Amino acid sequence: MLVWERPEPPNRPVPTPLSRERIVRAAIRLADADGLEAVSLRKVAAALDAGPMRLYGYIATKDELFDLMVDAVQAEIRPAGDGWREVLRSLAEATRQAVHQHEWFADLIGGRPQLGPHSLARMEAVLSALGGVDVNTVVPVVAAVDAYVIGAVRREITERRAERATGMDKRQWQATFGPYLERTFATGRFPALATVVRDGAHLDADQTFRAGLDFLLDGIEARVSR
Template sequence: MTRQEATHRTAQRTPLNRERVLRAAVALADGTGIDALSMRRLAQALDVVPMALYKHVANKEELLDGMTDAVVGEIDPPGAGPDWRHVVRARILSARRVLLRHPWAARVIESRTGPTPAVLEYLDSTAGIFREGGLSADLTHHVMHAMGSRLLGFSQELFATPGPADPADPAAPSGPPDPGLAERYPYIAELAAASHDADSAVGGGCDDQFEFEFALDLLLDGFERLRDQGWTSAR
């Protein structure tokens, strides 16, 4: 018996359960993208008939909910330390590493009609870090709004930063940029000439990790100042 045949037989003997279904769905999305994920393709990956999946997930939406929880479950638990900012920062950067491992996950999280159980647990524990760090319930409420998706390791830019043009793409622009644009929008042109990172996750655009941490640190420092001032929303 070949190793491949032995692996196939072992897979056949492994009982199908919800955890195995979700783990396979995450792996399939990682490999082919979330748009290519279907119940039929997932069944093929698991070497079962599609109907076998419905004993463990009722439909595609429940599958996506479960995949969200599986990914969020990879985020490191809160660490220990006297400085709540460092604890929050480490947890959020752990979330970011997880989201970078699963590039499709941010889009799926945003598409959910409500927070899934794992997301609720994560948000609750993060709110607990703020509260135990001395922030009032009132301030924590507004902090959670201000952080938004950054709590889960990603942020939505105002506009997507285009990567470098593909020379094989006939629709890609050629030649030098239009100087008239710089004349009409001088400050945008100035910002566009700022330092960029060609190895960024967004391509030849801004260093997205730096920008993420820059904004995160600004927010955390600002929250601490508000805490020290005894800020309330009634003011």
């Protein structure tokens, strides 16, 4: 029986009462602070001042715990708006915000569909907004938006992690490698790249995300209108 359907153990008079919700919230706090590598059933049990074996009555494996953590964050993603374009934009923005609040979330999305209740509610809201779109187009449309968002936020999180690992923010990194690029561009071998780097607009992360999302939504709208 999947964890979504498996009943929790009955309550017992113990000094530290447990529930799946308490376990998941403790795991999320650990992951928010120190990443997924900080999450194990033993560490979660310690955070709850409970014996590790007690947790197995609620969660059988660490993979189940990760599934529950993802679904808990999916509850924070509530797409809304008038019309499918606004709903898809809301989906993208809310997913990005969730990743910024829970960096580890970027590592757990993008594989097989999440089937927890909050994940299903999120998908229901999106598909309902696409009710007027051809049913054969709906899944590729949502998949395209999800793929864009996952790729974009993973790039942002990789940049964050690089800053922590190197101690250099984006501006410092550019100052360090700028002279190398100028010497390389001076060879004349990369004229198109040199033009873009020197003359193109340099957008921040928010502007880059929204511009790319607009390109995608414009393309979807053109296709759906046909």
